[in-house]
Amino acid sequence: MKNIMGLINLHESDDLLREITRYRPLAAIPFAGRYRLIDFALSNLINSGITNVGILSAGNSRSLMDHIRSGKEWDLARKRDGLFILPSLQTGNVQGAFPNDLADVFANLDYIRSSRQRFILLTGTRMVCNINYEAVYQFHLEKKADITVLYKEYSGGDIRRFTNATMVETDDCSRIVDMEICPVHPRSTKMSMGMCLIDRQLLVDLIDASMSRGGTNVARDCFAKNLGTLKMYGFSFGGYLARISSVQSYFDHSRELLSPEVWQELFFANGSIYTKVKDEAPAKYQQDAAVTRSLVANGSVIAGKVENSILFRGVKVHKDAQVINSIIMQKSEIGPGVVLENVICDKDVKITAGKKLKGELNHPIVIEKGTVI
Known part of the structure; x- marks a missing residue:
C-alpha cells in the first residue's frame, strides 16, 4: 500500500447540519464521545499503510486544524510524506448538493503531481466506518480498473432516508454502468461511499480537462460525465x-454506538481508531449517580441519572439531573434538577437548575455551542 496516497476532500455539504456546523466543518463534528469525523478517515488510511495524506480544506477549518495539529496521533508527523494541509480558495460553509471542489483540487495539483505514489485514495469524512483498503487495492488491480468506487448496498426502503446521496448501478462484472448524483427518487440501492481509488495521473488529466470545460464538481464533472469512456468498477463494502x-x-447513528456489537466493529474491526490525546482523569461517578447503557468519556463528573446517552469529555451532570437519549458534548454542564430527553448539546452549553427540555426521537432538540439556558 506504499504505492497509494490519500486525499481527504472536506468539500462536503452541511446544509442539514447547520446547527452543529455553524462553527466548524463537517469533518470536525464531535462523534462517539472522544472523536471527530475526520479521525475515521485518517485512521483507515494509516491502518491500510497509506502514509502520504493530503487534506483539502474548506470553509472555517480552525477547529479542525487545532484537532489534527501535526498528525502525530495518526503517525503522520514524518520526515518523508506525512500529513499535508491543502488550502482552499473559498471561505464560508460548504453549501449545495454540488460543492465547488474542482477549483480547489486544480489549485493544489502541484502537490498531487509531486507525489511518489502511483494511485490516489480519494475520500471524504461523511462516511463513518472501519475499513482496510488492501482488498480494494487488490480488486482494482485485478479488474485493471481506471477508477474503483466503494459502495454500500441497502434495501429499497432504507435508501429513501438518505439525502444528497450518490447512487451507482453495476453489472454482473461489477462494472459501474450508471451513476446518479443526488437523485430525488433513487433507482439503485447501491450508495456510493464517497471513496474511490484512481490512478494519480488519470486524476490529474481529468481535473485539467474538466476545468478547461468549465466544470465545478469532481464527482459530476470528472467521474459521472466520463462513465462511458472510463473503466469504472464498484467495490461492495x-x-x-x-x-x-x-x-x-x-x-440516530450516535445512538447506534450504544450497541456493543456496533461499537466493537466500528472501533476495532480493521484496526484502532485514533484521535487527539488529552490527558484527563477518568470519569467520576458520585454516590447518587445512576448510569445505564451510556458512553461516558474521561474527565466527566456524574452525580445524576444518565440513560441511553453519550457524554463527551469534561461533562458535568449535577445531582437530581436526568439525561435521557441525549448527546452532551465537551465541557457542557447540566445543572441540578434538569431533565433532558432527546437533546443534542454542543460544546460549552450550560443548562441551569430546574430546566426541562424534551425533543422527539425523530426530531431532537439542538442547543448550539456556548448557549446558556
Missing part, C-alpha cells in the same frame, strides 16, 4: 457504515 448527512442521521 459489507461492514458497518454511518452516513452523517443531517442532524437526524447524526443523532
